[in-house]
Amino acid sequence: MNRRPLVLATALAGALALAGCSGSGSSDTSKAELSVSGTYMPQPVSADMAAGFLTITNKGGTKDELTKVSSTAAGQVTMHSTTDGEMREQSSFAIPAHGRLVFRSGGNHLMFEQLRQRPKQGQTVTLKLTFAKSGPLTVEMPVKSATYHPTTGN
Numbered sequence: 001m002n003r004r005p006l007v008l009a010t011a012l013a014g015a016l017a018l019a020g021c022s023g024s025g026s027s028d029t030s031k032a033e034l035s036v037s038g039t040y041m042p043q044p045v046s047a048d049m050a051a052g053f054l055t056i057t058n059k060g061g062t063k064d065e066l067t068k069v070s071s072t073a074a075g076q077v078t079m080h081s082t083t084d085g086e087m088r089e090q091s092s093f094a095i096p097a098h099g100r101l102v103f104r105s106g107g108n109h110l111m112f113e114q115l116r117q118r119p120k121q122g123q124t125v126t127l128k129l130t131f132a133k134s135g136p137l138t139v140e141m142p143v144k145s146a147t148y149h150p151t152t153g154n
């Protein structure tokens with residue numbers, strides 16, 4: 001008859017261990033939490049080069065960095081910033097905690113070089129984004145008209 005309390009104590013210890021486990025999991029909210037939106041590529045005018053735009057949002061409490069972009073549609077994808085109308089290739093772009101990294105027309109942009117074939121309006125181009133801390137993301141980038149501008153302005 002004095003076995004029962006022992007079993008109960010073991011069950012209780014198990015429950016406590018579980019609670020402790022999920023408690024430590026909640027500290028993961030401080031990691032970078034990335035999502036991609038607003039992707040598009042204006043249909044390129046040139047046969048071997050195209051531009052691409054997107055926004056990366058970080059809901060997490062830790063900054064991250066976009067370190068590489070690649071695509072099955074192009075031999076290479078480079079990242080450029082634009083300052084005073086002059087574009088410069090960058091090896092990485094910071095994504096601030098609780099912030100955004102924006103690639104938009106006239107500003108930061110992606111350049112697809114050595115196109116395997118000329119992307120046409122209505123098609124999509126697959127992109128792989130690599131980050132310093134977070135796992136890679138694969139996104140589908142729709143090809144829009146050559147003069148397309150998003151109405152939201154970013």
Ligand SMILES: [Cu+2]
Pocket residue numbers: 080087088109110111
């Ligand atoms: Cu450029």
